[in-house]
Amino acid sequence: MDREFIAERQKGLQNYLNVITTNHILSNCELVKKFLDPNNYSANYTEIALQQVSMFFRSEPKWEVVEPLKDIGWRIRKKYFLMKIKNQPKERLVLSWADLGPDKYLSDKDFQCLIKLLPSCLHPYIYRVTFATANESSALLIRMFNEKGTLKDLIYKAKPKDPFLKKYCNPKKIQGLELQQIKTYGRQILEVLKFLHDKGFPYGHLHASNVMLDGDTCRLLDLENSLLGLPSFYRSYFSQFRKINTLESVDVHCFGHLLYEMTYGRPPDSVPVDSFPPAPSMAVVAVLESTLSCEACKNGMPTVSRLLQMPLFSDVLLTTSEKPQFKIPTKLKEALRIAKECTEKRLMEEQKQIHQHRRLTRAQSHHGSEEERKKRKILARKKSKRSAVENSDEHPAKYSNSNNSEHAPF
Structure with a gap:
């Protein structure tokens, strides 16, 4: 050809x-x-998930699979199944199965203990885990199925059971939420992030699909992701910025993405964001600037406590009587702390590699540009002329004799 x-x-x-x-x-x-x-x-993760789930049902016969929920999530190695309890056939639950990720630093024993602790976590803004178990290579959790879906389903007017790509990749209508919704949901999410940070429980997986809607209440999903060591949905964004190097700062940066999506009905075209479109309130823009602007990404993220004090959220009244409960034994807290440090260390190493690659690429691009090639040619000609002049200054007699010999008598 x-x-x-x-x-x-x-x-x-x-x-x-x-x-x-x-x-x-x-x-x-x-x-x-x-x-x-x-x-x-190359692996068939649906088959692997089915094998693991089938093994689970051998020891837990009260559960029954209704149907696989094909591709409702974005993760390749995480699969979902619609479930029911045999003696309660009208109840619908969701089983999620996922294998380990690159940031799994917990020992197998600590990992399994922490996964099994998740059903004991009670918080008004955390979606309750009905059942959780794990082995040395994966984890399986069951939660109640919510017909209303997630915060992302609300923003995109999507059906919860549809595939992720169909729901969110090309929305027919782009429309943000009302200001009061933005304020209330934002405050609730920040409150649960602060709760997890105070407990020393690493999260790092905040995005609109990990926030379940229950009436006017937001409830956080997938606390198990950090224990499994799975990569964050927004990792390709915050790995570009060396000042976003703790899981707390990752949560704040991800909150900025979520707030942008709630406000404008779509994610930002690129990050950092140079200028923000008109918003329902300047208080919204102030929070977005503190988490997504060039200055914020360059200098670092504010704390969750600082965001809670900002005008957008400080006057929101939360009406809940449910008292948060999540008791983590001291030994497991220490294991979480070490795992968190290892995760942050790997993130910083990745950020360093990206930074070095960028510098090298910029240097190569700079030296290979047409303007630089012209400059080098001009400098080379100047250097050549300078060398010729210096040679003539060093050997004047040589040039004088040669000139005189043309007119010398025989």
Whole structure:
């Protein structure tokens, strides 16, 4: 075939892939991952999940699978099943299964103990875990199924059971929430983040699909993700900024993404955000600037306590009588602290590598530019002329004799 034709097609394919990989949802899609890296994404995770779930049902016969909830989440290695209890056939629950991620630093024993503690966690803004168990390679949790879905379903007017790509990748209507909803939901989410931070429980997985809606109340989902060591939905964003290097600052940055989505009905085109569109209140913009602006990403995130004091949330009244409860034994708290430090260390190493790669790429781009090539040519000519002049100054007799010899008598 014609070389120019092949080169043109290669360039077109590369441009096409660039567009796909810059879309945050598409870049995490299983089909895209398998196309770009077939060796690391060859396993059939649905089959693996079914095997694990079947083994679980051997010892827990009271549960029964109604149907698989295919691709309702964005994670390739996390699968969902609609469940029922045999003696309560009208009740619907959701089983989630996930294997371990790259940031799993807990010992197998501590990991299994902490997973089994999750049903004991009671908080008005945490979605209750009905049952939780784990082995050395994965975890399985059961929660009540919520027909209303998540905060992201509300924003995108989506059906909870539909596939993730269908629900959120190309919304038909883009519309943010009302100001009072933004204030109330934002305050509730910040309150539960503060609770987890005070407990020393690492989260790092805040996004709109991990917030369940129960009437006018937001309830956080997937506390198990940090124990499993799974990567955050927004990791490709905050790994660019070396000042976002603790799980607390990660939560605050992710809250900025969530607040932007609640306000404008869609995620930001890029981060950091240079300027924000008109918002229902300048108080919203103030919080967004403190979490997503160039200055914030460069200098670091505010604390959750600082965000709670900002005008957008400080006057929100929360009416709940439920007292939070989550008792973590001292030994497990220490294990969590060490695991958190290991996770943060790996994040900082990744940020350092990205920073070094950027510097190298900028240097290569700078030296390879047309302007730089012209400058180098001019400098080379100047250097050549300078060398010629210096040589003539060093050997004047040589040039004088040669000139005189032209007119010397025989």
